[in-house]
Amino acid sequence: MNKSFSNxxxxxxxxxxxxxASSGIGRGIAIFISQLGAExxxxxxxxxxxxETLDNxxxxxxxxxxxxxxxxxxxxxxxxxxxxxxxxxxxMVHAAGIQQTLPAAMVSKEKFEHVFTINTKAAFFLAxxxxxxxxxxxxxxxxxxxxxxxxxVSQAAISTYSLSKAALSGLSKSLAVxxxxxxxxxxxxxxxxxxxxxxDDMIKKWTxxxxxxxxxxxxxxxxxxxxxxxxxxxxLSDASRWITGxxxxxxxxxxxL
Amino acid sequence: MKRSxxxxxxxDLLGFEAGTIKEGANIADxxxxxxxxxxxxxxxVEDKFELVLEGDQIAEVKTFIELFDLIGDKFE
Numbered sequence: 535m536n537k538s539f540s541n542x543x544x545x546x547x548x549x550x551x552x553x554x555a556s557s558g559i560g561r562g563i564a565i566f567i568s569q570l571g572a573e574x575x576x577x578x579x580x581x582x583x584x585x586e587t588l589d590n591x592x593x594x595x596x597x598x599x600x601x602x603x604x605x606x607x608x609x610x611x612x613x614x615x616x617x618x619x620x621x622x623x624x625x626m627v628h629a630a631g632i633q634q635t636l637p638a639a640m641v642s643k644e645k646f647e648h649v650f651t652i653n654t655k656a657a658f659f660l661a662x663x664x665x666x667x668x669x670x671x672x673x674x675x676x677x678x679x680x681x682x683x684x685x686x687v688s689q690a691a692i693s694t695y696s697l698s699k700a701a702l703s704g705l706s707k708s709l710a711v712x713x714x715x716x717x718x719x720x721x722x723x724x725x726x727x728x729x730x731x732x733x734d735d736m737i738k739k740w741t742x743x744x745x746x747x748x749x750x751x752x753x754x755x756x757x758x759x760x761x762x763x764x765x766x767x768x769x770l771s772d773a774s775r776w777i778t779g780x781x782x783x784x785x786x787x788x789x790x791l
Numbered sequence: 792m793k794r795s796x797x798x799x800x801x802x803d804l805l806g807f808e809a810g811t812i813k814e815g816a817n818i819a820d821x822x823x824x825x826x827x828x829x830x831x832x833x834x835x836v837e838d839k840f841e842l843v844l845e846g847d848q849i850a851e852v853k854t855f856i857e858l859f860d861l862i863g864d865k866f867e
Contacts, residue, residue, distance in 0.1 A: 635830060635834075636830070636834050637827045637830050637831045637834070639804050639805060639806065639831060640804065640831050640834045640835065640838075690826075690827060690830075691827060691830050737846075738843075738845050738846070739830075739833055739843075739844075739845060739846045740846040741846045741847055741849075741850040742847065744846065
């Protein structure tokens with residue numbers, strides 16, 4: 535006799551908003567969670583690149599939702615519109631992010647805010663909006679902030695990036711407690727260096743020996759986009775139903791050295 | 792920005808004493824010119840001249856003359 539089995543890793547019937555879905559880690563997450571059955575709302579600023587993401591998704595019911603997250607006050611009405619059009623949201627993954635390598639002496643108020651607005655402020659307002667009864671799925675949900683190992687360890691000249699990511703850890707802990715009564719979980723993922731177009735841009739400013747050094751810093755080598763996508767899918771699924779307020783480090787051993 | 796304005800502005804940004812950077816000097820002879828200074832210089836050039844320099848370009852130059860030559864025709 536076959537025992538009935540319900541796969542706790544399945545995302546069938548889950549509607550999930552993914553920010554930064556037009557490239558890199560966000561796109562990889564959108565693609566992988568669609569393969570697990572999620573209906574994905576893909577956010578980004580570039581319509582053409584969002585379309586490319588949509589073309590790579592499995593299953594149906596996916597949508598491109600072009601929106602500039604710098605406009606934090608407009609996040610709630612925008613998500614309200616999405617939930618009216620497509621149905622309520624089970625989850626949200628904030629993968630949009632800005633990396634900034636800049637010595638402290640060069641950081642102006644504008645440069646500071648440029649990073650902080652997208653990485654941190656938008657994370658808060660996206661989570662706040664998702665918690666609204668007219669937007670969230672009444673059965674519960676899961677919020678995942680893509681943070682960085684630079685929230686735990688750091689290096690010179692990334693102060694704005696490091697602080698913007700470290701803040702997500704505090705944010706997720708407080709929201710985890712506040713949203714728990716509605717069965718909404720809130721977690722962070724902290725990847726080390728991942729092969730993305732963003733990383734390619736970054737290392738252009740480095741010398742060849744700096745690039746070699748970086749590879750050596752990861753006992754398992756530099757990460758792939760899927761490595762973050764798998765961890766994200768886990769935190770979105772019921773397999774992680776007793777996990778909230780945590781920071782899942784996905785770093786190929788970077789922080790153990 | 793004029794070429795002659797770059798040195799005083801950089802020295803100020805990096806917290807160097809005036810005269811630390813001399814256009815004719817070898818970069819290796821200025822111990823204050825470290826990896827942070829290089830990153831600052833890249834950000835400075837991006838800000839003021841809308842030009843993105845690459846790490847390898849900067850690693851190859853020996854003197855400040857050659858370094859500022861990378862900005863080329865972007866000077867006023």
